[in-house]
Amino acid sequence: MAVIRDVMPAFELFQPASVSDAQALLKRYGGEAWLLAGGLDSFDWLKDRIKRPAAVIDLSGIADLKGIKPWGDGGLEIGAMTTLTEIVRHPVVRERYSILLEAAESAASPQIRNQGTVGGNVTQDTRCWYYRAGWSCYRAGGNICYADTPQAINREHAILEADRCVAVNPSDTAPALIALDAQMVIRTGAGEQVIAAEDYFVGPGTDITRMTVLKPGSLLTSIRIPGTWAASAEGSGGAGRVQFYFEKIRDRNVWDFALVSVASAMATTGTTIDRIRLVVNGVAARPLRLAAVEDLVRGKPRNEATAVIAGNLAIEGAQPLTFNGYKVPLMRNLVKRAIRGVEDVDWTS
Amino acid sequence: MKLPVNLSVNGQAYEEEAEPRTLLVHFLRERLGLTGTHVGCVVGECGACSVMVDGALVKSCLMLAVQAHGCEVTTVEGLAQRGKLHPIQEAFVHNFAMQCGFCTPGFLMASHALLERTPNPTEEQIRQDLSSNLCMCTGYVQIVEAVKEAASRLGEWRKTHT
Numbered sequence: 266m267a268v269i270r271d272v273m274p275a276f277e278l279f280q281p282a283s284v285s286d287a288q289a290l291l292k293r294y295g296g297e298a299w300l301l302a303g304g305l306d307s308f309d310w311l312k313d314r315i316k317r318p319a320a321v322i323d324l325s326g327i328a329d330l331k332g333i334k335p336w337g338d339g340g341l342e343i344g345a346m347t348t349l350t351e352i353v354r355h356p357v358v359r360e361r362y363s364i365l366l367e368a369a370e371s372a373a374s375p376q377i378r379n380q381g382t383v384g385g386n387v388t389q390d391t392r393c394w395y396y397r398a399g400w401s402c403y404r405a406g407g408n409i410c411y412a413d414t415p416q417a418i419n420r421e422h423a424i425l426e427a428d429r430c431v432a433v434n435p436s437d438t439a440p441a442l443i444a445l446d447a448q449m450v451i452r453t454g455a456g457e458q459v460i461a462a463e464d465y466f467v468g469p470g471t472d473i474t475r476m477t478v479l480k481p482g483s484l485l486t487s488i489r490i491p492g493t494w495a496a497s498a499e500g501s502g503g504a505g506r507v508q509f510y511f512e513k514i515r516d517r518n519v520w521d522f523a524l525v526s527v528a529s530a531m532a533t534t535g536t537t538i539d540r541i542r543l544v545v546n547g548v549a550a551r552p553l554r555l556a557a558v559e560d561l562v563r564g565k566p567r568n569e570a571t572a573v574i575a576g577n578l579a580i581e582g583a584q585p586l587t588f589n590g591y592k593v594p595l596m597r598n599l600v601k602r603a604i605r606g607v608e609d610v611d612w613t614s
Numbered sequence: 615m616k617l618p619v620n621l622s623v624n625g626q627a628y629e630e631e632a633e634p635r636t637l638l639v640h641f642l643r644e645r646l647g648l649t650g651t652h653v654g655c656v657v658g659e660c661g662a663c664s665v666m667v668d669g670a671l672v673k674s675c676l677m678l679a680v681q682a683h684g685c686e687v688t689t690v691e692g693l694a695q696r697g698k699l700h701p702i703q704e705a706f707v708h709n710f711a712m713q714c715g716f717c718t719p720g721f722l723m724a725s726h727a728l729l730e731r732t733p734n735p736t737e738e739q740i741r742q743d744l745s746s747n748l749c750m751c752t753g754y755v756q757i758v759e760a761v762k763e764a765a766s767r768l769g770e771w772r773k774t775h776t
């Protein structure tokens with residue numbers, strides 16, 4: 266399957282200056298159009314000649330899609346073409362949404378964060394190497410999953426919600442954005458649509474060929490983060506103290522995709538958990554919000570006992586493949602850490 | 615169809631054109647003859663093609679030449695001034711921070727980007743910031759030492775060059 270990656274096949278390039286111009290191009294080219302954000306995911310596909318779009322629409326010239334501005338009651342609106350570096354360096358993100366800073370900073374490397382956008386980070390395709398190598402698997406429109414056979418190498422694949430396809434979502438910012446209850450602003454042919462971040466991502470049971478709800482003709486324009494989950498000290502705004510937890514486990518400490526990651530936003534009064542949003546990624550084709558675990562721990566003290574029952578509930582129904590069984594205790598322990606905090610960590614397997 | 619690529623590279627203005635599919639790294643090497651920027655993996659893994667575009671370190675194999683239209687680019691050729699090596703280059707030489715040298719232009723640019731923002735980095739910061747530049751010869755130890763030395767050389771250098 267070796268290909269010469271130096272020279273991509275020719276394509277027609279469009280560099281629209283406005284969202285409406287981009288939409289007109291999307292309408293004209295339909296399924297033949299390819300949206301180019303930072304290019305990190307896109308160029309892999311094009312260089313490998315696995316995706317051969319006729320028209321590439323480069324969004325980098327659209328000023329409206331860039332930058333971070335205040336939104337609503339103490340929140341932020343982040344343009345889809347804002348780079349991960351801009352997010353990492355933004356003072357309000359640092360002060361109020363440090364979980365997003367941590368997640369963005371954990372992605373890839375300095376060069377990639379300078380080029381990669383938050384819209385691209387949440388919308389990128391899965392890293393399943395059978396799929397990325399161009400095999401005609403379920404996700405690519407075929408009728409087999411090469412990662413789920415007796416000989417398959419599936420160490421990085423799904424333990425939950427697999428449905429024919431066992432690929433996982435690779436995004437680092439996605440779980441943090443879901444924990445912050447972010448909203449995704451999407452422009453479709455029919456107008457603007459705003460959906461919760463957790464509903465932006467789809468599993469194979471919903472649509473086996475897509476990672477997100479975006480269909481040809483649609484694009485993500487911005488991400489809104491409400492003020493409700495901004496980090497705060499106890500008593501401010503009449504609510505409890507809001508704290509975050511983010512951890513990404515990977516084979517190398519830098520420059521690698523997550524094996525499993527966890528993100529949580531938690532409001533506590535004293536030691537009691539008042540409100541919580543808890544998300545894991547790297548275990549299914551979409552980042553999973555663990556609503557049942559949230560329900561279980563709400564009103565309980567933030568301690569070891571709560572963490573243990575939370576971790577055990579989180580992994581209920583997990584179905585490991587041949588080589589990814591380690592993800593089950595890993596996910597359980599990460600959930601425990603998120604619930605209890607990191608003092609006196611007791612890892613079990 | 616070719617598109618215009620008017621840009622400044624190392625302070626010199628160029629008015630060129632390129633096919634949309636042409637990567638910035640190929641444009642720099644083949645169109646402008648600036649072969650100091652190396653093509654390693656071509657897929658964003660090795661970092662040998664790292665250059666600065668409008669002040670940000672990027673991998674020039676992950677950018678189209680036409681996307682650099684109107685930008686200011688700095689390549690490894692832009693480091694030395696008037697035939698004299700840049701302090702970062704001197705530090706790399708002094709510390710034997712290369713063997714085959716293929717990755718060196720990328721490491722120099724990544725070190726340059728790091729030291730512009732962080733004049734006195736810790737070893738951990740150096741290792742973090744150079745994490746997506748790969749070297750198959752040195753084992754990185756001399757490179758990290760070189761960047762530490764470059765930081766102190768640059769401190770002296772800035773006193774006389776600013």
